[in-house]
Amino acid sequence: MADPEVSTQSGGYDVELFVDPPDYDVICTICQGVLRCPVRAACHHIFCKKCILQWLKRQETCPCCRNPVKTSLIFVMFKLSKSIGRMKIKCKNEIRGCTETFPLSEQYCHSMSCLYELIPCPYQGCRAQLLRRDLDTHARHCEHWRQPCHMGCGTILSHRTQAQHNCYKQLRQEYEARQRNHRAIATALQRKMRRMQSTMAHMKRQIGLICESLEVMDDLNEVEEEDLGESSGSSSGTPSSNISNC
Helix, strand or coil, X not given: CCCHHHHCCCCCECHHHECXXXXXXXXXXXXXXXXXXXXXXXXXXXXXXXXXXXXXXXXXXXXXXXXXCCHHHCEECHXXXXXXXXXXXXXXXXXHCCCCEEEHHHHHHHHCCCCCCEEECCCCCCCCEEEHHHHHHHHCCCCCCCEECCCCCCCEECHHHHXXXXXXXXXXXXXXXXXXXXXXXXXXXXXXHHHHHHHHHHHHHHHHHHHHHHXXXXXXHXXXXXHHHHHHHHHHHHHHHHHHHC
């Protein structure tokens, strides 16, 4: 008999989810749902893995035969799990209008595309919950809608700004702003080059003056050396003339 406390934390699939009533062999004794990840105990009774593990936290006996059950002797029933995965189920969104049926193993894939799946609005700040099929309609009126310009200018548009947005005008304004910026940079560089040229010319003049000063000093040194040579020559010639006179 199913334990009421454990049954409220069902590990199995809801029986009502299946198109055809499931056989008794695939019903979990603990939760009375269709087996989810079925496992077999040493006594050969089969349960949902989650259900039996929760049961064993309270008592270590089989809920069917009361024989001792060890966690290490519980085995997953892979073939049975695959068989259950092939059973046809109804969409969980049947109450909202979805009439599709599909194998249990395809439940996740279907939920990712089901038009009747309830999902939140994808636009930041909007708290609306709506069916997937209504997303496009909602997006056309959602005040939180934001998208970049489809022409590629990079402007983020809202419904209010989209009608006023002129991509060509926007790009032209950005182009003109960049042109003004480039002209300002070019003008600044020209001023800097002129200052550098002025500095270079001044340095050349200074170097020229230094070179002229060095040439004048060389000329003066040569004159001084010549004067010294002449004076030394005249002083050495006077005594010899006196000796010859003697």
